[in-house]
Amino acid sequence: MTDENGVMRWGVLGTGGIAHSFMEGLRATPTAHVTAVGSRTWERAHEFAAAWDVPRAHGSYADLAADPDVDAVYVATPHPWHHPQSLLCLNAGKHVLVEKPMAMNAFQAAEMAQAARDNGVFLMEAMWTRFQPVHRLVRDLVADGAVGELTHVTADFGVNAPYDPDHRLFNADLGGGALLDLGIYPLALASWYLGELTLVGATRRLSPDNMVDVHTAMLVRGEQGATAALACASRTSLPGTAVLAGTLGRVEIPLFWAATEAVLHRDGREPEAFHRPFRANGYEYEAEEVARCVAAGLSQSPDMTWDESLRLASLMDRVRDMGGLVYSAPTVKAVPL
Numbered sequence: 065m066t067d068e069n070g071v072m073r074w075g076v077l078g079t080g081g082i083a084h085s086f087m088e089g090l091r092a093t094p095t096a097h098v099t100a101v102g103s104r105t106w107e108r109a110h111e112f113a114a115a116w117d118v119p120r121a122h123g124s125y126a127d128l129a130a131d132p133d134v135d136a137v138y139v140a141t142p143h144p145w146h147h148p149q150s151l152l153c154l155n156a157g158k159h160v161l162v163e164k165p166m167a168m169n170a171f172q173a174a175e176m177a178q179a180a181r182d183n184g185v186f187l188m189e190a191m192w193t194r195f196q197p198v199h200r201l202v203r204d205l206v207a208d209g210a211v212g213e214l215t216h217v218t219a220d221f222g223v224n225a226p227y228d229p230d231h232r233l234f235n236a237d238l239g240g241g242a243l244l245d246l247g248i249y250p251l252a253l254a255s256w257y258l259g260e261l262t263l264v265g266a267t268r269r270l271s272p273d274n275m276v277d278v279h280t281a282m283l284v285r286g287e288q289g290a291t292a293a294l295a296c297a298s299r300t301s302l303p304g305t306a307v308l309a310g311t312l313g314r315v316e317i318p319l320f321w322a323a324t325e326a327v328l329h330r331d332g333r334e335p336e337a338f339h340r341p342f343r344a345n346g347y348e349y350e351a352e353e354v355a356r357c358v359a360a361g362l363s364q365s366p367d368m369t370w371d372e373s374l375r376l377a378s379l380m381d382r383v384r385d386m387g388g389l390v391y392s393a394p395t396v397k398a399v400p401l
Contacts, residue, residue: 258286
């Protein structure tokens with residue numbers, strides 16, 4: 065579904081910071097145009113529409129889902145709302161790009177995939193790192209044997225945010241915690257290179273109110289026996305570098321979650337540096353992947369499949385079980401639209 069000029073017409077569901085970042089990326093995407101925005105109130109939707117010159121502002125998510133001039137919806141709300149709002153749009157016949165993590169747990173993610181299947185529409189978790197140019201390059205290098213047999217991966221993503229129990233990072237009712245918000249990145253990176261992951265061990269440190277994790281460390285094993293040591297944190301700055309190590313060398317990716325650089329270290333040779341800048345801010349590439357897949361008649365991206373999202377959700381469920389972190393039933397099942 066596109067307009068008569070072959071442009072995908074986007075609707076943005078939610079008006080927070082990530083929605084603004086997505087809009088910046090779309091400005092560098094000639095085949096994308098945002099025709100509508102939806103929020104819980106018309107006032108917020110109108111402010112967003114005015115800031116980005118969006119033609120229509122909807123004061124409810126249901127009105128956005130029903131808009132006939134919207135082909136695809138970007139769901140940009142906090143984690144607990146991903147499931148109900150994606151279902152709303154999928155069942156209205158819209159393609160959906162939903163922010164990560166895809167849902168609060170694997171059960172919800174499975175329901176979302178089934179809804180996309182039932183309605184014959186596209187659905188993808190917005191794992192933007194997989195579509196960034198430097199990650200495409202590194203993927204090819206590893207596949208071509210530049211580091212030999214891949215044996216170990218390390219990756220971490222940690223920020224030192226001021227503790228505020230009402231902030232979404234620390235509020236369990238908003239799906240808070242380092243694992244869901246930040247840990248999805250190193251887990252997804254390890255999964256991309258090592259295949260289906262088996263959780264070997266996990267440990268966590270809780271917030272002062274003991275409601276969410278502020279630091280989680282994980283050890284996983286890949287399909288061929290390679291290992292990965294992964295970490296995330298919301299109260300500690302971590303280096304943010306990913307290392308893909310093999311029998312013939314390693315690749316280092318600084319700030320891997322929003323990467324523009326990588327360094328290849330082949331054993332016995334000088335390091336090779338690669339630089340692949342974004343056209344805008346990196347969000348443009350996932351939007352282009354949605355358009356490419358829809359134009360090809362695909363319901364899911366081969367580089368971010370439904371099964372992959374389900375595997376990641378299941379893995380995070382197991383990490384939470386191991387760490388004793390449980391979200392309340394209202395957070396998981398009864399979040400209002």
